[in-house]
Amino acid sequence: MPRVDLFVDPVCPFAWITFRWLTEEVSPARDLDLRVRLMSLAVLNEGRPDHTPEHEKGDDSGWRPVRVATASGRERGEAGVRAFVRAFGERFHQERIRPRDAALRAALGDIGAPGLHACADDPTHDGAIRIEHAAGQEPVGDDVGTPVLHVDGVAFFGPVLGAVPRGQEALDAFDGAVLLARNPMFYELKRTRTGGIDLTS
Template sequence: MDLYVDPVCPFAWLAFRWLLDEVEPQRELDLHVRLMSLAVLNEGREGHTPEADKGDDSAWRPVRVGHALAEQRGEQVIRDFVRAFGTRFHDRELRGRDRVLREVLSELDAEDLYAAADSDERDDTVRRVHAEGMEPVGNDVGTPVLHVDGVAFFGPVLGAVPRGQDALDMFDGAVRLARFPAFYELKRSRSQGISFG
C-alpha cells in the first residue's frame, strides 16, 4: 500500500493521520508514504499562481527537502518529515512554510539539507515519484492518492480523522472498493470545515 501526499495539503495530512495513527497500529499493513507534488500537479492549471512566484511559500520547497532526506536516510524518514511538517503547519497552524521547514529540519537534525529547498537538483525525482502516484488515477484529481494492491484512487478526502472502529471500517471499505476493478469514484460536496483535532 502506498500513500502519496504533499505535506502542504490538509486533506493529505488527515489521510496520513488516519492511516498511520488509527489503522496501521491495528492492521498488518505494508504501508509506504511517498511524496507527490502540488507544485507539479497544478502546473499550468487555470486559477493557480505559479509556484515559482510564491518564493519561500512555494510548494516545491517541502517536497524537494523530503526527497533530499530520503536520499540521505532512506524512505522511512518521509514519515517523520511529513509528521513534523503537518503537526506544525496544519495542527498548530504555524504559518510561513519556510519557517515550518526550518523547524522541521532542526527537529530532524538535518539543517544541512535546507539548501535543497531552492535547488532544482531533485526536480526530476519529484516529477518521477509524482508521476508514479498519479499515472494509475489520472491527472484530474489531487492529493492524497492511495494505491492498494495494484489499484489506485484519489482520496479518501477527509474533513477529520476517523477514530477507532470508524477508522477501521472506513479502511476496510476503501480496500474492498479498490479491489473491484471497475470502481472509479465516490463523491459528495463538502458541507463542513476541516477539523485537525
C-alpha cells in the same frame, strides 16, 4: 497483507489528515505494508490559468517542502519521508506556524536534519519529484489532487477526510477502501464537501 502506497504533498491539509489516519490509527491495528510517498501540488498545478506559478511565490513556493521531503528520503529511505511529513505537518498544519519557511525550518530541527534546508531551493531534486508524482497520479488520471491512495496496485484519489477518523471508525474506513480496491469494476465514489476541516483532533 495489503500493500498500501500513500502519495502526499506535505503542504496539503487533506493529505495530512489521511497520513494521520493511516499511520496513527490503521497501521498499528492492521497487518499492512504501508509506504508514504510523495506527490507535488506544484507539479499538479503547472500551467493552470487560475494558479500562480510556484516559482513566483518565493519562500512560500510549494516546491520547497516536497524538495526537502525528497532529500530526506534519499538520506533515510521511506522512514525519512515519513519523518519529515509528520514533523512538517505538526508544525504547519497543527501548530499553524507561518510563514511556511518557518514551519519548514522547525520541522527540520525536529528530525535532526537542519542541513537539508538548503535543498528547498535546489531544483536538481525536481526530476525525482516528477517521477514519483507520476507514479502516484498516472494510474488515477488527471482529475485528481492529493492525497492519492494505492491499495494493492489499485489507485484512488483520496480519501478526502475532514478530520482524522479514530478507533473502529478508522478501521472500518480502511477496510472499505480495501474492499473497493478488490472490485475491478469500481471507479469512483464522491460527494460535495459541505463541512469544514478539523486539523486539531
